[in-house]
Amino acid sequence: MERQRILMLAPEVAPFKKVGGLADVVAALSKSLAARGHDVRILMPRYAEMEHFDGAQALERPLIVRLGGHEAYGRIWQHTLPGSELPCYFIEHNQYFGGPAVYVGPSGNEDDNGQRFAFLSRAAIDFCEQMDWIPDVVHCHDWPCALTPVYMNTTEAERPMGRAASVFTIHNLQHHGWFHRSLLQFSGLPNSVFRSDGLESMGELNMLKGGLYHATKITTVSPTYAREVQTPDGGCGLNALLRFRSSDLIGVLNGVDLDEWNPTTDPHLPAHFSASDMAGKAAVKAALQVAYGLEVNPDKPLFTVVSRLVGQKGLDLLAACCDRLMADMQIQIAVLGTGEPDLEHSFDQLTQRHPGRFGSYIGFNNQLAHLTIAGADCFIMPSRFEPCGLGQLYAMRYGTVPVVRATGGLIDTVEPFDEEQGTGTGFVFNQATADALYYAIGWACATYYDRPDAFRQLQQNGMAGDYSWDASAAKYESIYDWAVSARQAAFV
Template sequence: MHANNSLGNATPIGFLLRVRPLRILFVTPEVEPFVKVGGLADMTGALPKELAALGHDVRIVCPAYGSVKSHGPRTARAEPLGVDVGSEAQWARTWEATLPGTAVPVYLLEHDGYFARPEVYAGPGGSHTDNDLRFAFLCRGALSLCQQLDWIPDVVHGHDWTTGLLPVYLNTTLKNTPLGRIASVFTIHNLEHQGYADRRVLDFARLPASEFRADSVESTGAVNMLKAGLYHSTKLTTVSPTYAEEIKTPAGGWGLDDVLRFRAGDLVGILNGIDTAAWNPATDKYLPTHYSATTLAGKAADKRALQARLGLAQDPHVAVFGVVARFVQQKGLDLLAEALPHIMGRMHVQFAILGSGDPGLEHTFRWAAGQFPGRVGVNIGYDNELSHLIQGGSDCFVMPSRSEPCGLTQMYAMRYGTVPLARATGGLIDTIEQYTEGSGKGTGFLFTDATAPALYNTVGWACATYYDRPAEFTRLRLNGMAKDFSWKTSAAHYVEVYRWAAEQRTGEKLV
């Protein structure tokens, strides 16, 4: 199947609901609300809820990091979990919890040597040097837990390079065991992060040394854990249809485009959804004033609150542009840093910026706040409450990303009547409809070139629309608020992929 095909057209969703309930195991390095680094956690915390609502038996395995938060009761299983890695068996304690508001089990694997530290991937000194061993332990531990629970899933769904060894186990060491019937679905959240490791990880994981070859786990003389997942998984998905196409090209493939073209028949792009309960301007606990598409007046009150929070001038008429992002090259915040002095010199705007990352960019945005007092407000770090207020109080939301596998914040923005302004790439193309002047059509402003002048010109276009065509700007707000970005449709598409994978793995029809 071509990655950009419509699953909904291939099989009616109503049919999917008549297929027998599936047993689905999520194995993930992070899951909202227990531990979160990025959008991966949002997906693994939201998609299982929708799958469970469709009647499927979904369970989640995640490490019990030192920073894991408690959400409701959590109990330890009495039986220790033996994990066949290293020179001799190692042991973990398993904590059982549930996704809040559901009965979906979450199993948190505790091992002090690998997971007691608070960070997920990297500490103050950079990436943990034993990440290969830590996440090999997660993969083998998740499969050992299935045996201990006497619960064999139809499908194991792994996420990014940290789970790349899962399908290798199923295709090699465990192939001739009951676990060998399990199909694997592997989701690429961000192809840039591939999990390069020394060959030692194969010995540690007790995987065949013969898998260290170019058509399996080897890349440039090292083990590439993401490549392992790409080669060995039954089916592959990524988080938007456009990104599924981009990663098959040399420009977007990060050295793995040949592998992805080879697996193109099993690669499907399914757009991520958002948690529409947590992100709803009519009920958002972080907004001082609630509003909806029929009562937009409340948005003006939130704009005043945002201006007050970040020290911006209390001007109800000025266009406020919001930014919530990690300060990294992928997000294109260097383009904004370059364009910002020119924007402030020529346009009547305010900027509300929240984020952290590159020290140079942090310094530049702090400088801009001092250089343009009352017009640029900056908060370095992450503040969940402020992120909601920026969505609720801004007029436009800026995302100049060089690449964006899916993106969630542009969907949050549209739900809050905040018009996205973004570079046309990946999931931003799939979620934002380009504004056409005079037509009342569109949901945002898109530009193509990853340059500061292109961003500057698009901000100017948005300003001209805001000030000179206010009725059309309001129409853009309402168009965005009318979009359905829930997980419901995407979850049904995932059920289709799981069904294909399970039937391909076993050669049997699911009835």
């Protein structure tokens, strides 16, 4: 395949700023594509609090962003993605990105988010033109970047950026970016795009909807999720639109950054291990038990969660059945995450009711996240829907057996355990109910105690999987080529 110029546009990128898995995906995919010979550049906002930002240099020339009836000025900072030579650029604008938060406010739909991300979407266009670097493909990630394809099809149609292809990745269809229609005037987009086959939705401006209509090609982060979003249950009100665009919609599984998540070298762990020598995992489990105030006991199965504590993740199901689990099974549970106050409170209360057996850390700590995944026996993901999920991939890499619901990327990546054949990589259940989760954990617990050889085989099966970005990056190469060909054909 020919070398492509690819702009990765995202609201968050690991390790600089991370809210969720989107940040990991952008960084890992970019590195993989760069390693395959492509000219990849990342563009994101500069927030007030960022990791690994030391060493970044500000460009002398300010960035002029052309919005509706006015110009905004920003500063561009340049750095490289840690562990690579891949160039990263950061847009500084104190009004829009001067605070530490990526998504301001509890819903994400607050008015200032509309202006912030309209600015980001427009800035991507002006950045490329000012740098005299016109990409072949602009790869936009989730609703904060959704207006960029709209600009490319309208105000930029007769300019150089209008000839570039756009690829839009849905990381989570639940988040749309709803704003008052007055945002259209602020953005400088023409009124003609405010219609039902564009940005208009129930009288308001829907950023995501506009991006899905205008992107050259659309991807989701797993094949099953690509099918689910076309259904009334999984489409979040956009299922008809996604069925309309189905010929341009492709599901591509996420991969794992194998340098960051490697049980043989992980610097966050007190000991290392591999599929051929699992001895170090016992020391990691003991450190994990200490970290959460659990009884240090190598023989009790330890189940963990590392997640946003929200309804989508099905963790209310775990909270609902935890007292029953503690009463009926000899297990330990540790939960790491932050999110909805009711769930945070529930897990705090469980920690108090079951000292030494249930532990929680409300917040996020990267080192503790690695320890919590690596030291556990099983990893719980009872998601109501899951576009792809990275936790189960990290878990299998560390010999931690996932317990997951059969949805989205979870069913695409976790092979159900077959007791007779000894095949599979995890315990899979179907219904999003507390009872179904209870019995799935019971199944895992019984296998751990009664069939230890089968449990060890599950660990080995998971660790033998290929979770690299290589196959996924190759698919994205094909999608970029497809998108560029489609865009070129539109100008013939």
